[in-house]
Amino acid sequence: xxxxxxxxxxxxxxxxxxxxxxxxxxxxxxxxxxxxxxxxxxxxxxxxxxxxxxxxxxxxxxxxxxxxxxxxxxxxxxxxxxxxxxxxxxxxxxxxxxxxxxxxxxxxxxxxxxxxxxxxxxxxxxxxxxxxxxxxxxxxxxxxxxxxxxxxxxxxxxxxxxxxxxxxxxxxxxxxxxxxxxxxxxxxxxxxxxxxxxxxxxxxxxxxxxxxxxxxxxxxxxxxxxxxxxxxxxxxxxxxxxxxxxxxxxxxxxxxxxxxxxxxxxxxxxxxxxxxxxxxxxxxxxxxxxxxxxxxxxxxxxxxxxxxxxxxxxxxxxxxxxxxxxxxxxxxxxxxxxxxxx
Numbered sequence: 001x002x003x004x005x006x007x008x009x010x011x012x013x014x015x016x017x018x019x020x021x022x023x024x025x026x027x028x029x030x031x032x033x034x035x036x037x038x039x040x041x042x043x044x045x046x047x048x049x050x051x052x053x054x055x056x057x058x059x060x061x062x063x064x065x066x067x068x069x070x071x072x073x074x075x076x077x078x079x080x081x082x083x084x085x086x087x088x089x090x091x092x093x094x095x096x097x098x099x100x101x102x103x104x105x106x107x108x109x110x111x112x113x114x115x116x117x118x119x120x121x122x123x124x125x126x127x128x129x130x131x132x133x134x135x136x137x138x139x140x141x142x143x144x145x146x147x148x149x150x151x152x153x154x155x156x157x158x159x160x161x162x163x164x165x166x167x168x169x170x171x172x173x174x175x176x177x178x179x180x181x182x183x184x185x186x187x188x189x190x191x192x193x194x195x196x197x198x199x200x201x202x203x204x205x206x207x208x209x210x211x212x213x214x215x216x217x218x219x220x221x222x223x224x225x226x227x228x229x230x231x232x233x234x235x236x237x238x239x240x241x242x243x244x245x246x247x248x249x250x251x252x253x254x255x256x257x258x259x260x261x262x263x264x265x266x267x268x269x270x271x272x273x274x275x276x277x278x279x280x281x282x283x284x285x286x287x288x289x290x291x292x293x294x295x296x297x298x299x300x301x302x303x304x305x306x307x308x309x310x311x312x313x314x315x316x317x318x319x320x321x322x323x324x325x326x327x328x329x330x331x332x333x334x335x336x337x338x339x340x341x342x
Contacts, residue, residue: 303340
């Protein structure tokens, strides 16, 4: 099939997976339409800390130059309710970049290459040939709450600080333009009457015994408009059709791994060969679904299962004592766990 006759691919969801896949498809002259329920640019709840990313992956997706100005991070420090537990060197250099910047760069690049992006459009019918699910997680009753914001002027003790609270943990990491991203996972949200969402953010920190972090942030400069929230976060089960979903839609990985953004991009790279075969008329949609499902499972199932097994040892107030004590005694195999979850 000639490039002029390539089948059109529609991607429901304009996050990292959807935009990166669209850009990669346009490199092969496949007609692409991305349907995004929100708008660009906007702040999203995201750790904005990418581990396990390879330069070759970014080249394969044709998006390497979208990371200009990103921070390159090498060290993490773990804290238990304000007390330093351990410093660790990351086995591989990580990348810090905000979703506000990265999403806008990706959508601009996709449009430049001839792709169509429709904002403020929610897709209701997700089961049709040529339609890829990349709409993110489905909120579920009883799930956890994610909160994030940006600050400047926050003295950092490491490239990434992981703060373990009582039923919560928060990552504090460098992104572009001297901003610090503060993103946390909480078992509950502070209730009551608050003057602003920022005041509720601080009260939620204190609710989970993270007073020390709240005090540090109060002495730093908050980036107006950067606060974001998401609820109903659950781990261990896919949110969408497992045969046709990418990134968070196919299942969340706990944020302590720093691997969620990476998986979104890796999932786009993983399905690209089979999707090109479909778009170029070399296979049917059913063949694409079978092949993509098999390759996605092979690439991600192990790391998701292992990460979801470790997750309670950090988030559960009773069990995280085990993790903290092992780290203090130099018995936590950080390097091995990193390799197994990436």
